[in-house]
Amino acid sequence: MSDLDIRPAALNDIxxxxxxxxxxxxxxxxxxxxxLAPYEAAFRRLADDPNQHLMVAVRETRVVGTLQLTIVxxxxxxxxxxxxxxxxxxxxxxxxxxxxxxxxxxxxxxxRRQGCHLVQLTSDASRTDARRFYERLGFTPSHVGFKLAL
Amino acid sequence: MSDLDIRPAALNDIxxxxxxxxxxxxxxxxxxxxxLAPYEAAFRRLADDPNQHLMVAVRETRVVGTLQLTIVxxxxxxxxxxxxxxxxxxxxxxxxxxxxxxxxxxxxxxxRRQGCHLVQLTSDASRTDARRFYERLGFTPSHVGFKLAL
Numbered sequence: 226m227s228d229l230d231i232r233p234a235a236l237n238d239i240x241x242x243x244x245x246x247x248x249x250x251x252x253x254x255x256x257x258x259x260x261l262a263p264y265e266a267a268f269r270r271l272a273d274d275p276n277q278h279l280m281v282a283v284r285e286t287r288v289v290g291t292l293q294l295t296i297v298x299x300x301x302x303x304x305x306x307x308x309x310x311x312x313x314x315x316x317x318x319x320x321x322x323x324x325x326x327x328x329x330x331x332x333x334x335x336x337r338r339q340g341c342h343l344v345q346l347t348s349d350a351s352r353t354d355a356r357r358f359y360e361r362l363g364f365t366p367s368h369v370g371f372k373l374a375l
Numbered sequence: 376m377s378d379l380d381i382r383p384a385a386l387n388d389i390x391x392x393x394x395x396x397x398x399x400x401x402x403x404x405x406x407x408x409x410x411l412a413p414y415e416a417a418f419r420r421l422a423d424d425p426n427q428h429l430m431v432a433v434r435e436t437r438v439v440g441t442l443q444l445t446i447v448x449x450x451x452x453x454x455x456x457x458x459x460x461x462x463x464x465x466x467x468x469x470x471x472x473x474x475x476x477x478x479x480x481x482x483x484x485x486x487r488r489q490g491c492h493l494v495q496l497t498s499d500a501s502r503t504d505a506r507r508f509y510e511r512l513g514f515t516p517s518h519v520g521f522k523l524a525l
Contacts, residue, residue, distance in 0.1 A: 267448050270448040293450070298420040298427065299417060300418065303414070304414045306417070341525055342525055350518060368519070369498050369516045371509045373483070374493055375494060
């Protein structure tokens with residue numbers, strides 16, 4: 226397969242990112258690819274925050290993957306900075322290509338580069354394939370992830 | 376009991392915060408209350424980040440609780456901003472006093488005030504009391520929390 230470029234997302238990548246967020250059993254119910262305004266507002270907020278890294282994976286000018294990496298300083302674990310991975314998506318055409326692994330490897334490398342001691346993420350318990358994927362990459366499912374909608 | 380004040384942490388609250396982080400079955404192995412320098416460096420980094428809220432609960436000038444609230448913008452869920460709660464600790468003398476609930480309620484109120492649509496946190500699966508506590512407050516244990524040490 227042709228080369229993959231992982232780079233910061235730009236405003237005009239938003240339609241492709243939102244299409245991937247919506248093309249998902251859980252995302253289909255909660256995204257609005259026909260109304261991009263709220264995504265563009267959120268993009269501007271992300272772009273202004275130096276601890277936010279919204280990335281896209283691009284193959285031959287086509288956006289085929291995305292993830293968001295957040296750098297979180299903190300006091301616990303001797304003042305350890307951690308990173309949090311959110312919103313990992315791979316285009317339907319690219320599943321099984323190793324692209325998900327490349328995206329997570331990018332996040333691990335960038336987290337190391339920024340001095341993080343810990344990388345964390347949560348995955349919906351119904352995503353059993355995701356669980357195997359993260360365990361294979363060395364993640365430990367040691368925690369319960371709680372959510373509360375406001 | 377006397378009134379409780381929940382306010383942003385100051386540099387001179389660090390010894391009390393670190394003592395609480397270390398007074399915990401998991402924290403005892405990974406904190407260094409005799410060497411505060413790494414915590415002070417992390418505190419400065421938190422203080423410089425407008426999306427970070429390191430808080431203390433104070434009763435009669437004594438620090439008796441702490442938590443860290445991180446505001447995380449994002450594209451998914453129609454550009455929803457979420458918040459993440461980390462490092463919740465209540466002083467041993469105050470357990471069972473309702474202080475943990477007051478800290479989490481503060482975090483939910485502040486998250487609403489900042490327009491967040493979702494609050495999330497992870498808790499070590501070995502903390503069974505914490506699980507009951509968060510469920511009672513309305514959190515759903517819908518996710519698996521993965522960690523990877525770098």
